[in-house]
Amino acid sequence: xxxxxxxxxxxxxxxxxxxxxxxxxxxxxxxxxxxxxxxxxxxxxxxxxxxxxxxxxxxxxxxxxxxxxxxxxxxxxxxxxxxxxxxxxxxxxxxxxxxxxxxxxxxxxxxxxxxxxxxxxxxxxxxxxxxxxxxxxxxxxxxxxxxxxxxxxxxxxxxxxxxxxxxxxxxxxxxxxxxxxxxxxxxxxxxxxxxxxxxxxxxxxxxxxxxxxxxxxxxxxxxxxxxxxxxxxxxxxxxxxxxxxxxxxxxxxxxxxxxxxxxxxxxxxxxxxxxxxxxxxxxxxxxxxxxxxxxxxxxxxxxxxxxxxxxxxxxxxxxxxxxxxxxxxxxxxxxxxxxxxxxxxxxxxxxxxxxxxxxxxxxxxxxxxxxxxxxxxxxxxxxxxxxxxxxxxxxxxxxxxxxxxxx
Amino acid sequence: xxxxxxxxxxxxxxxxxxxxxxxxxxxxxxxxxxxxxxxxxxxxxxxxxxxxxxxxxxxxxxxxxxxxxxxxxxxxxxxxxxxxxxxxxxxxxxxxxxxxxxxxxxxxxxxxxxxxxxxxxxxxxxxxxxxxxxxxxxxxxxxxxxxx
Numbered sequence: 001x002x003x004x005x006x007x008x009x010x011x012x013x014x015x016x017x018x019x020x021x022x023x024x025x026x027x028x029x030x031x032x033x034x035x036x037x038x039x040x041x042x043x044x045x046x047x048x049x050x051x052x053x054x055x056x057x058x059x060x061x062x063x064x065x066x067x068x069x070x071x072x073x074x075x076x077x078x079x080x081x082x083x084x085x086x087x088x089x090x091x092x093x094x095x096x097x098x099x100x101x102x103x104x105x106x107x108x109x110x111x112x113x114x115x116x117x118x119x120x121x122x123x124x125x126x127x128x129x130x131x132x133x134x135x136x137x138x139x140x141x142x143x144x145x146x147x148x149x150x151x152x153x154x155x156x157x158x159x160x161x162x163x164x165x166x167x168x169x170x171x172x173x174x175x176x177x178x179x180x181x182x183x184x185x186x187x188x189x190x191x192x193x194x195x196x197x198x199x200x201x202x203x204x205x206x207x208x209x210x211x212x213x214x215x216x217x218x219x220x221x222x223x224x225x226x227x228x229x230x231x232x233x234x235x236x237x238x239x240x241x242x243x244x245x246x247x248x249x250x251x252x253x254x255x256x257x258x259x260x261x262x263x264x265x266x267x268x269x270x271x272x273x274x275x276x277x278x279x280x281x282x283x284x285x286x287x288x289x290x291x292x293x294x295x296x297x298x299x300x301x302x303x304x305x306x307x308x309x310x311x312x313x314x315x316x317x318x319x320x321x322x323x324x325x326x327x328x329x330x331x332x333x334x335x336x337x338x339x340x341x342x343x344x345x346x347x348x349x350x351x352x353x354x355x356x357x358x359x360x361x362x363x364x365x366x367x368x369x370x371x372x373x374x375x376x377x378x379x380x381x382x383x384x385x386x387x388x389x390x391x392x393x394x395x396x397x398x399x400x401x402x403x404x405x406x407x
Numbered sequence: 408x409x410x411x412x413x414x415x416x417x418x419x420x421x422x423x424x425x426x427x428x429x430x431x432x433x434x435x436x437x438x439x440x441x442x443x444x445x446x447x448x449x450x451x452x453x454x455x456x457x458x459x460x461x462x463x464x465x466x467x468x469x470x471x472x473x474x475x476x477x478x479x480x481x482x483x484x485x486x487x488x489x490x491x492x493x494x495x496x497x498x499x500x501x502x503x504x505x506x507x508x509x510x511x512x513x514x515x516x517x518x519x520x521x522x523x524x525x526x527x528x529x530x531x532x533x534x535x536x537x538x539x540x541x542x543x544x545x546x547x548x549x550x551x552x553x554x555x
Contacts, residue, residue: 344471376449
């Protein structure tokens, strides 16, 4: 059990208090996107009501306030992932853009044909496709760490897969489709011992656990705001300062330059070098507010509540005949992918929705994982700390109703 | 739950559990692959045309109850019909799923598919087999279509 008062927490999330198809909304699609607390909504609203201006430019008061809010949020992100310097935090549209940035600006310039990029079978498409594009551009090869039946990484041959041609290891900290928590710290150590740089996709990790990039010792860490109670369209890249300094810009435009002439353009210092164009200022402020909110709740409390929900939901689902959980790793985040015997996941999704229970059905942008299990899709319930035990019961009830309908 | 009962009514459940004409046709002269990548519904529709007449039509594949039942009902409805008659039925099915006025005599049993119009995210599941049979009849070679 956690120390959270669930009613107080839920009062912070206005969207949860509504009916869907005549039933109270039970939002269990948090791995797709999380809901936003009033504190985040109000921070964004306050910015537009009182402080809106472009940043890093005007000498006027509003521009100064907007710039201060923007950079204060950067300092919060730095602290949130325990980076060494604010210069190591680059704001992006999300984890996807951050991975593409690293692929194109860091990895591409050093790639030769037959060089290798190492990812895993558990990856989200966002950590597969940018590397495939890179392989097409350069003739490099994509290598894939296999997975086991329980949904864990099979690291038997991991050291052998880290070859002298491996130019980057890119792996997710938590699987979005199955919830598996990967042993990234030891994987990073093994790759770095061979001087292989490592990118960690933390999109599914940051909402649930404390992240310390210095302790992990990764070279790059990416995440999205919208999965951690911040607005959509904002995310961040952490990169080691020396690596970011040596990298060419990803995009050209305003804010990323010191001076421009038709003969020569001089790029700006970090982090501005990687933030071309007017950024998502309100999104950054919302992300800062989300971090404040998570600190106020306590990340340990968040993790405890989610593990409690995962434990009881797993136990109750396992007790149901005709339901199979896909992904049974020993270490899991609060994600349960499941199949109801004889019922296609899309029918499950529709029937659940009619009872107000919002889950994700489909391949979860992880088609290789679905192919591994030889299934087209799963139903996936994913929990946040604002979910209650009553909502676990609503999930169980929805499963039973579905079975009755298809009996 | 009333809309749900309307969508997952007995006819749909029955055709999902025991799909009719769920087989290959050995000497099919028209064939098409249908794919709904978002849902993972996949099917192959086989057609044997004798001149203008659909002598036999069948399907194989996997998908949700709506897509399976719709394909099964489709094969029953089109078997023995001429291409023009099939086109008329196809048009009626589309109208029924988009809430347009339909000819009940022409639609017959297929009216059960109209329940899907209350579930916009599921319309593609119900139309997949119909798009696929249409493509199969229209083309004289193996063709792939996708509802995404």
